[in-house]
Amino acid sequence: MKHPLHVTSEIGELQTVLLHRPGEEVENLTPEYLQHLLFDDIPYLPLIQKEHDYFAQTLRNRGIEVLYLTTLLTEALHTDDLKKKFVADVLKESNLSMNGSSQQIVDYLLSFETEAMVKKIMAGIRKSEIPVNKKTHLYELLDDHYPFYLDPMPNLYFTRDPAATIGNGLTINTMREVARRRESLFMSYIIHHHPRYAQYDIPIWLDRDYPHPIEGGDELVLSKDTVAIGISARTAAKSIERLAVNLFKRQADMKRVVAVEIPKSRAFMHLDTVFTMVDYDKFTIHPEIQNKKGEMNIYILEKGRDEDTVKITHKTNLMEALKEALGLKEVTLIPCGGGDVIAAPREQWNDGSNTLAIAPGVVVTYDRNYVSNKLLREHGIEVIEVISSELSRGRGGPRCMSMPLVRKDI
Numbered sequence: 001m002k003h004p005l006h007v008t009s010e011i012g013e014l015q016t017v018l019l020h021r022p023g024e025e026v027e028n029l030t031p032e033y034l035q036h037l038l039f040d041d042i043p044y045l046p047l048i049q050k051e052h053d054y055f056a057q058t059l060r061n062r063g064i065e066v067l068y069l070t071t072l073l074t075e076a077l078h079t080d081d082l083k084k085k086f087v088a089d090v091l092k093e094s095n096l097s098m099n100g101s102s103q104q105i106v107d108y109l110l111s112f113e114t115e116a117m118v119k120k121i122m123a124g125i126r127k128s129e130i131p132v133n134k135k136t137h138l139y140e141l142l143d144d145h146y147p148f149y150l151d152p153m154p155n156l157y158f159t160r161d162p163a164a165t166i167g168n169g170l171t172i173n174t175m176r177e178v179a180r181r182r183e184s185l186f187m188s189y190i191i192h193h194h195p196r197y198a199q200y201d202i203p204i205w206l207d208r209d210y211p212h213p214i215e216g217g218d219e220l221v222l223s224k225d226t227v228a229i230g231i232s233a234r235t236a237a238k239s240i241e242r243l244a245v246n247l248f249k250r251q252a253d254m255k256r257v258v259a260v261e262i263p264k265s266r267a268f269m270h271l272d273t274v275f276t277m278v279d280y281d282k283f284t285i286h287p288e289i290q291n292k293k294g295e296m297n298i299y300i301l302e303k304g305r306d307e308d309t310v311k312i313t314h315k316t317n318l319m320e321a322l323k324e325a326l327g328l329k330e331v332t333l334i335p336c337g338g339g340d341v342i343a344a345p346r347e348q349w350n351d352g353s354n355t356l357a358i359a360p361g362v363v364v365t366y367d368r369n370y371v372s373n374k375l376l377r378e379h380g381i382e383v384i385e386v387i388s389s390e391l392s393r394g395r396g397g398p399r400c401m402s403m404p405l406v407r408k409d410i
């Protein structure tokens with residue numbers, strides 16, 4: 001039987017992908033907590049859903065199977081015990097200031113059918129949802145105190161980050177930001193309990209109990225033997241080294257991990273916001289990740305003397321490092337916004353470098369990044385545009401909004 005997870009490149013024909021349609025969680029964003037919840041503005045729910053449906057349909061039109069997080073999770077929670085255990089795990093990881101109130105939150109969540117319960121957990125629980133006569137603490141009665149029992153998870157539509165497929169396995173990530181940490185619990189339940197996955201022995205290259213962070217936006221599978229990982233605001237060097245060791249031990253083809261250091265800033269939060277692969281030998285890049293001389297810090301990790309060590313080589317030229325790692329004679333780096341002083345940062349802010357390749361030389365991008373899109377076309381790339389005024393408010397593009405589960409080998 002075909003393996004349910006299989007990704008050996010960034011560009012192989014995409015066959016199955018995981019998405020999340022934004023829901024009520026987005027309606028629980030308020031100006032006061034925007035920064036904490038990692039948003040810069042509040043999307044308009046009906047429109048963000050319309051845009052997301054358009055994105056999903058664009059993928060389906062190309063023959064790609066689209067799976068939804070809510071559906072998979074609902075199907076994974078197929079017994080009452082699993083449902084209860086899941087609620088307990090979510091509450092354990094939620095920063096609840098509930099004191100004695102937690103049992104009533106458990107009862108409240110379990111009073112829903114499974115799918116509605118999953119959506120409720122995603123959306124968050126407002127204090128106003130629990131009747132006054134059930135409240136036992138002073139803070140619960142104060143409206144202007146923190147408004148949630150359970151925080152909303154508005155970043156869930158960026159399915160790329162909580163987990164990432166590499167080869168026939170995946171990383172289930174320890175996420176850097178508190179606001180996103182619970183998200184990877186969902187994938188853990190899906191892998192262990194959904195019938196589509198639970199029957200397989202799926203390698204978990206790094207699990208969510210690993211003490212250092214890594215996020216999928218930093219994990220790029222360049223080929224069957226090479227992955228690139230961003231050393232970024234969200235991914236720690238320790239996680240990268242541990243991932244390399246684990247991949248070298250168990251994924252037979254894996255030869256090297258290319259660790260790429262990027263500036264630690266909000267605009268550049270993950271490697272895929274500044275660098276993506278669009279064809280066998282073509283990449284998008286935001287020029288600002290290189291210094292004036294075109295240099296940056298790149299570390300190549302290969303198998304070390306024994307199983308638990310790696311050999312590390314330092315490089316400064318991205319193009320040379322890519323050529324060597326991928327065995328290519330030439331590599332083209334296509335600059336976001338054409339490298340223009342205004343267009344490049346403007347389009348990068350709205351994820352102009354964040355392309356989703358659905359086949360070699362075929363990418364999905366946001367329509368608003370017209371300078372970058374034109375340039376991609378001039379380089380012979382087929383660019384499929386999707387509408388993006390609300391989706392982009394969460395600071396993520398088509399690659400962030402998709403978790404490839406199966407791609408054809410190239």
Ligand SMILES: NC(=[NH2+])NCCC[C@H](N)C(=O)O
Pocket residue numbers: 037038039155158160161180216217218269270272273394395396397399400
């Ligand atoms: N792979 C990505 N670039 N994801 C973007 C995630 C954006 C999200 N608001 C966050 O800050 O986490």
